[in-house]
Amino acid sequence: MPIADAALKLPHRPLGRGGPSVSEIGFGGWGIGKSMWGRTDDRESMDSLRAALECGIDYFDTAYAYGRGHSERLIARALKETGARATVSTKVPPQNMEWPGHPRARLAHVFSPEWVRLGAERSLRNLGVDSLDLLQFHVWRDEWLKDPLWPELAETMRALKAEGKVKRWGASLNNDDPESGVELVRTGLIDSVQVLFNIFDQRAADRLLPLCRERGVGVVARCPFDEGGLTGTLTRETRFEPEDFRAHYFGGERLAETVARADRLTVAVVGPKAETLAQAALKFCLSFDAVATVIPGMRRATHVRSNARAADGRYFDARELAELAKHRWVRDFYL
Numbered sequence: 001m002p003i004a005d006a007a008l009k010l011p012h013r014p015l016g017r018g019g020p021s022v023s024e025i026g027f028g029g030w031g032i033g034k035s036m037w038g039r040t041d042d043r044e045s046m047d048s049l050r051a052a053l054e055c056g057i058d059y060f061d062t063a064y065a066y067g068r069g070h071s072e073r074l075i076a077r078a079l080k081e082t083g084a085r086a087t088v089s090t091k092v093p094p095q096n097m098e099w100p101g102h103p104r105a106r107l108a109h110v111f112s113p114e115w116v117r118l119g120a121e122r123s124l125r126n127l128g129v130d131s132l133d134l135l136q137f138h139v140w141r142d143e144w145l146k147d148p149l150w151p152e153l154a155e156t157m158r159a160l161k162a163e164g165k166v167k168r169w170g171a172s173l174n175n176d177d178p179e180s181g182v183e184l185v186r187t188g189l190i191d192s193v194q195v196l197f198n199i200f201d202q203r204a205a206d207r208l209l210p211l212c213r214e215r216g217v218g219v220v221a222r223c224p225f226d227e228g229g230l231t232g233t234l235t236r237e238t239r240f241e242p243e244d245f246r247a248h249y250f251g252g253e254r255l256a257e258t259v260a261r262a263d264r265l266t267v268a269v270v271g272p273k274a275e276t277l278a279q280a281a282l283k284f285c286l287s288f289d290a291v292a293t294v295i296p297g298m299r300r301a302t303h304v305r306s307n308a309r310a311a312d313g314r315y316f317d318a319r320e321l322a323e324l325a326k327h328r329w330v331r332d333f334y335l
Contacts, residue, residue, distance in 0.1 A: 009056030010311050015292045016191045017216025019168065020087045020133070022293045024286055024311040026059035027052045027304075028222065031297035032074055033066025039241065042074065044299060049078035051301035053086070055308035061194070061220065061295045063091035063138055063172075064123055072126035080128065088127060089134035089192075089220070091172055092119030099334075100174035101139040107147035111137055113156035120165055135160075136170040136194060142183040154189060170194060172222075176332045178204040185217050192218035192292070198226050199265060199284050200329040209290040221285040221294040225278060227333075229258040232266055232277035249333045265327055273314050282310035287321060 010023040032045035052060075062071040072090055079086060094101060095115045120135055144150060160166040170192035174180040178195045185193060185208075193212060197204040197219075204221075212219050225231050227249050236256050240247040250258060266277045274280035285294040298304045316324065 010058075010308060011313060013292045014218070015059075015087070015134075015220075016168075016212075016218030019191055019218050019292070022059035022087050023057045024293055025055075025057055025282065025308050026061055026220070026293040026295040027057050027075075028295035028297040029060060029062035029071040029075060030066050031299045033062075033071035035065075035067045035070070040299065044301075045074055046078060047301045048298050048304050049075065050082060051304040052298065052308075053078065053082055053084045055304060057304070057308060058084070058086040059293045059295070060086055060088045061090075061222075062088065063093065063136075064119060064126070065091065065093040065097075065138060069122065069126040072123060076126065076128045087133045088129075089136060089170065089194075090123045090127065090132060091136045091138035092116050092123075093138045099139050100176055101141040101144075101180070103141050103143045105141070105144075107144045107149040107153060110139075110144065111153060112149065113152050116153065116156055117160065120160055124165060131164050132166045134168045134170050134192060135166045136172050136192075138172050140171040140173055140181045140184060142180060145183055145187070154187075157189060168192065170218075170220075173208075175223075175334050178208050182208060182211055185211055185215055188215070190217065192220060194220040194222050194295075196223045197221040197285055197291070198224050198230055199269075199281055199324055199327055200226050200230065200261070202325060202328050203330060205288060209288055213290040218292040219288075219290050221291050224281045224285050224294050224296050226258070226281075229262060230265070230277060230281040232262060234259055234262065254333055261327070261329060268323065268327070273316065274310070276306075278306065279310040282307060283315050284321075284324060286311065287315040287317075 012021040015022050034040045060075050062075055094110045096109045157169055168191040170190050171181050171184055172194040175196050181193050195204045228234055236259055269280035274283055282294055285291050296307050
């Protein structure tokens with residue numbers, strides 16, 4: 001089967017009201033950007049991208065900040081070489097390069113209209129397209145809606161749409177606060193939100209997901225594996241390269257506690273619906289109908305194929321989700 005037709009293999013969901021139909025499993029492009037994930041081989045990354053297309057994955061999430069456009073360019077190359085069709089989302093980084101967004105930051109220092117337009121033009125070149133499927137703010141605070149510059153930014157968003165350079169707008173919300181974009185959702189100016197959502201950090205299900213379902217805003221679930229904590233592959237002896245941000249993320253006693261909690265989860269979720277903890281982590285996100293797609297990072301083709309198998313329609317019901325709610329563990333290891 002030609003790669004261009006492979007998307008028929010995976011279940012699809014609409015990315016918000018009137019949005020494109022996207023595969024339930026998407027491809028998170030941070031890990032292939034050659035930034036913050038230790039040593040990365042472009043050949044291995046390309047193999048993973050091709051495997052994703054062959055499995056029917058047709059939603060790819062990237063950002064300029066992932067290697068100063070390196071991830072964008074790799075995805076563009078994979079699509080060009082295979083002739084495959086896919087929805088690609090990318091992100092404008094905050095001008096002050098601060099994650100998470102600070103509530104006291106001025107919009108002029110984060111997403112000035114000129115900076116957002118520059119970001120759109122830059123990503124258009126990196127992706128080799130005339131129009132971006134989805135352009136997201138790479139961080140967000142609802143406080144910025146009250147900034148004097150917000151009306152001008154909103155007009156720039158409308159203008160870029162009218163010019164055909166951006167088809168849809170979205171926001172990638174702060175790691176530490178899934179409700180940092182609820183008022184942005186209410187404006188009607190965005191078509192999707194990307195939010196940290198996994199079995200440990202389930203806060204997005206409390207308020208954000210119901211609101212997005214009500215407003216027809218698509219939800220992209222990121223970090224389903226808690227940066228590796230929910231893959232079932234970490235042990236107390238796992239060590240990361242110094243340039244890998246997980247050396248900090250799982251530093252000190254964090255790794256031991258994560259492994260202990262993951263072990264307890266494995267006993268609870270591995271069974272008829274999930275062969276592994278990793279598959280259960282993906283199925284958890286897809287158990288919520290507000291979620292359009294979930295985007296694990298996948299730097300190896302074997303991981304791609306295993307993750308794609310999780311999209312089989314056999315997800316957790318309300319009773320099972322209530323049991324999984326007992327495993328909530330809210331913390332911010334990014335700090």
